[in-house]
Amino acid sequence: MSLEKQELLDLKSKIGREPTSTELQIVAAEWSEHCSYKSSKKHLKMLPMTGPLVINEKGYDSGVLDVGDGYVVTAHIESHNHPSAVEPYGGAATGVGGVIRDILSAGTRPIAIFDGLRFGNIENDLQARWLFKNAVTGIADYGNCLGIPTIGGEVEFDECYENYALVDVAALGFGKKDNLIKNHAKKGDLVVLMGGSTGRDGIGGSQFASDSLESEDRSAVQIPDPFIEKLIIEAVLQARNDGLIHAMKDLGGGGLSCAISETADALEIGIEMDVAKVHTRESDMHPDEIMVSESQERMLIVTSKAKLKKLEEICKKFRIGCSVIGNVKFDNQMHVKKGKKTFANLPTDVVANATLLDLPSKKPAYLKTIEDEKKFKPISNYSKTLMRLIASPNIASKIWVYGQYDHEVGIRTVVKPGADASILRLDNGKFLSAKIDGNPKQCYINPREGAIGCFEEACRNVVCTGAKPIGMLDHLQFGNPNDPEIFWTFLESLKGLTDFAKSFDIPCVGGKVSLYNETPKGPIKPTPVIGVIGLIDKKPSVPQKILSDDCLLLVGDTKDELGGSEFFEYIHKFVGGKCPAVNFDDSKKNMKSVLSLIKNDLVKSVHDCSKGGLAIAVSELSMTNQIGCKVSLEKVPGEKLDPDRVLFSESHSRYLLVCDKTNLSKIETILKKNKVSFKQIGKFGGDAIQFFNGVKSIIDLSVQKAHKTWIHALPNLVLHGKKSG
Amino acid sequence: MKVGVVVFPGSNCDRDMFHVLTDVFHLDAQYYWHEKGLPKNIDAVILPGGFSYGDRLRAGVIAAHSPIIKDVQKMAEKGIPILGVCNGFQILVESGLLPGVLLKNESLNFMCEWTNLIVENNKTPFTNQFKLNEKIPIPIANGEGRYYVDNDTMKKLKKNNQIVFRYSEIVNGSSDRIAGVCNEDGNVVGMMPHPERAVESEINPIDNKPSSLIFESLLTNMGATK
């Protein structure tokens, strides 16, 4: 763990002397990319972070949204990529732990987990399979043990993650507004470290997250302990109820170094602490190790002397460690001692605020030609092609994943995973829905439009449940930012997200940047992952069973936009083509209209069109409802295109609506009034998925067969190494 | 009518169960921490689901040694209705209050899905409102839910009518598709599926009535004994 030469000079000039070795460790941890955001911070400011529902308080690690009637929802997203790439089970599990503690530190109870998983090509890469399987088990074991439902996520495979893993975890919390921790400190207050013991595991972890894998510190493996985390949650919430917490912060990357310096800096106080008071796992730990250890399942709490006894009783009840490690001063210094001896004494603003960088950027050369298409072999049998896509790892049902996650615990889950977005009920009679989405294939081709597309897709998924998007989380994952071409893609994505957020009035309530995601073969594709939170005031749209004769409508234009599509990449093995672009006006109209149809109870089911295009979206409706469907391609709204384009284009802003035929004319009236592009494209019935081009049948698949393939493809591949389709 | 909900370190369905008892069935429920005792005047005891002690060593085994289990045992002997759900069932089995063991699911995975139960014994305090063979749509969520007993015990279970619930299909490899059993007296019942997740129509996509009968049975039973 070390500082760059320039940073060392900076540090010396800021403190006017040589730093001690402990000071160097502390500063190196806090000034790492992971903790300081030094490459990205300047630019992140462009995102809109305020709004009528957003509650901003100092020192929060999660975003807070006011959902009315005295209640708030908190939200946060994190990744644990490097640790998961070397130890998928522990890395993914401790990723869940970290984001949960961020939710907890605002004083809210975590109520939902989301996981976004990305690996290499599992069809032929055994290591990717091993990473995937173990990451899923890690998330399952951790979330299930905590009793927090994992209600959504995504899984994607792409060659760019070979020998690597992206594990993103988002979480939501819920609580009374009055119970939010108002971070503050009073004279004479104490600093308490509670939770698990501090050990050598994870030493160098946050530095590690900012290095590429080749220079990894292989000792940075973290062992998850969800049982302790569960006890911490209960202890903290009890302490919150008893008013024992003045300020709180979780220990994440950078360990005590970051937690102490950031808490002190946010509260504009000083903290004097004694490493000898920290409850350690091994007796011979050096102060430097204690300061940078990233042992999981720990929280830092500021409380008063008078309240300490009660806090200790709570910790004893829940059998977790509780040590007074320091006290609050008003000198704005972070003073680390062992007994009487000083090991570090630094101004907190110096530690907590690394010098921000202004990295150069340059448009990548590959983008010049990436949108050019080549000529493809014509498709001879569309039924076969559709079946192959249904069985492809990116499109196959993810039930093997979410079936291992307890998604019911907490008894809030109204719509379970498997739909576009899950729905949770809240104590004030409202409902919450959320989804995370990423699309590196599109972001690679066009970082700006791709990122906007992820954002819109997450919105669409939430809108399908009848919810209005009220907040967004962004997680920006890129390669080495010192490469100007990579940094350009970062900036483009960020600008795109900013434009969309501003135009749609969806504030960004939290996020995370993860850089240096490099594999032995080079940088990952740009992978922003966007979480959108939606609120439903009255009744959620719970999909109703589709019956024979129900009508299928498509809202939104289908365009010649197949760049980064599953069709191009999986069927034609082609990376490139025109990236789908969101038309903001159409997007808004379509969202608004779909929401109003749901509100007026006119539709039975709404499903968005995304990966795999119209053909897959229709198949999914048929398969999950066990009913056939007949679709006419020439009815599909948009310009006239060849059948392969209409079937598999991944144009945004499209929704499939299912309705009883008695509601058809009412729906048409509303959509026409809103000037939305739409058509009835088909009807349900029978037991086959059928697409017609004029009178010619071009796809005819048995629903049953398709369904079986779709459900079993992923476990067959992961567990038995069998390819389906 | 007082119902005790026993809480162990790591229990995580305690609040869900409490909500159902108090807000849905308007019972007077109380939490009891595992280190404490149970009061004498209690009418029923429920051991909720979760991961007591992180499921370490074996699900339920560490919690089975908690001080409160001695009181649960005494209550069981007195004939007071006791229900263990999921981890609660595992604890009852590990503490010897119910026969058998719960092994890792045959899939080796944690399984969260909706299943159908068949009522095999409608004489217990938790099933007296059912018709025999009535079907209950209900979710499971467990990693160690495969019920197993040796042949001799199985014979005894059958002879004493101790099999309370079966899955309608093979779910996890349980002996004889067993999902829930009772003790010889019938007052102690354990089940792997989660009735507290199925009694409210808002979160039950299929039919919440059958699961409600589990709690209504308890109400009837307590009404009768009072």
Added chain:
Amino acid sequence: MTVFNVHVTIENKPGISDPEGDTILNDLVLKGTHKTVSKIKTAKMLKFTIKEKDKKSAQSKIKEICDELRIYNPMVSKVTYTVISE
């Protein structure tokens, strides 16, 4: 008093299925290039460090603990004790 390491190995009794061992064998090992493996059985091991006066009492103490605290479930598991070092 001396410090002993006692290894307690817990495995399913013969006749009780071991799905985990079977899965590792069938889905992992036999799918690979190694066909000479004919069986895999999984077990759990607990390594106790205990202070006792001699080897024998270390083993009997651990046995007592395992029986009393149901470290293994006698209906399905069998257990073996090995005292390793002094």
Added chain:
Amino acid sequence: MTVFNVHVTIENKPGISDPEGDTILNDLVLKGTHKTVSKIKTAKMLKFTIKEKDKKSAQSKIKEICDELRIYNPMVSKVTYTVISE
């Protein structure tokens, strides 16, 4: 060719915590009457049955299988091989 039993023991490397062992020690054993136990460490064991020409090649074959199929993660675990019987 002879049949060998090879026991593979997988446990966390020294210095890496073992929450399960700690919980069994603190919440079960030390809560009971036996206070002479000072540590419990958990491990997982796989017992392979394999046909090979000799003891040595049995062990090296199993080692090869475990490494290749990622039966354990060398980042976290250490592994010991014991060839038991012929």
